Amino acid sequence: MLEFSIENNADLQLAHIFECGQCFRWKKQNDESYIGILKNGIIKIKEEKNHIIIKTNIKNKEEILEYFDLNRDYGKIKKQISKNDKAMKQAIDYGYGIRILNQDPWEMLISFIISSANNIPRISKTIESISKAYGKKIKFEGEEYYLFPTPNELAKASVQDLRKLNLGFRDKYVYLASQAVAKGEIDLDKISKLTYKEAKKELTKISGVGAKVADCILLFSMKKAEAFPVDTWIKKVMNELYVESENIKQISDFANKRFGAYAGIAQQYLFYWRRENKKLD
């Protein structure tokens, strides 16, 4: 068991990080801490006044710092993307503690295939049942958790097996992707080393992966901060603030021009702000 603390700072707020739509396996506990299931283990994390306490059975501390993107200077990025932009300033003020989590590409591939025409509670539930059925069971502080299955583990599931887990029409996409990754026909590690554009092209060859899902994988697991996933919420907020268009590509082109290399991080602030304020409609 590894236990350590990190200094709290103005660019880190757990609620913002876990509720901006980038992850599905973090749960808030009764004591206000969060427990998350990562590729290699469990993390319990809690905010105190001046620092954040992390308890985990993951052995490598560096891996955790990298997961929380602590090597990136968000202050600088915020300044850059909000220059002469009141709306962005407002969104950043609201979700000031957002950080991009560097998650596992394989898990993101499957998770965002499942996210298609789906809602967050159901996505989380489906991922949990997949993990329960095909992932390894591990214990942490007396409780049992299931890791997300490896490609080989998930490749054991037939389309019918997946249908039973309520994946709906996405079952065949998950099946094909699992087979391809398990057999080595798709090499996510290799794809992650390509440029943003090339990597996106490769990812969208996968059945069930279009522009939006590809951008999520690129942003949340392949360190491509220029990826700007356009979902219905982003479409809405972009229409309200920047560009009147129904065309997804037009919207993402606009974002790339305006926010450049950090379009994806801008996306997170906009998404969180718009979604949390939906009641204002």
Next chain:
DNA sequence: CCTCAGGGCTCTC
């Protein structure tokens, strides 16, 4: 009962 939810595929024109 209908609609639609953090899309993508396929067929059509």
Next chain:
DNA sequence: GAGAGCCCTGAG
């Protein structure tokens, strides 16, 4: 290459 209909399922 743009648009429409369809895909599973569960919640509202």
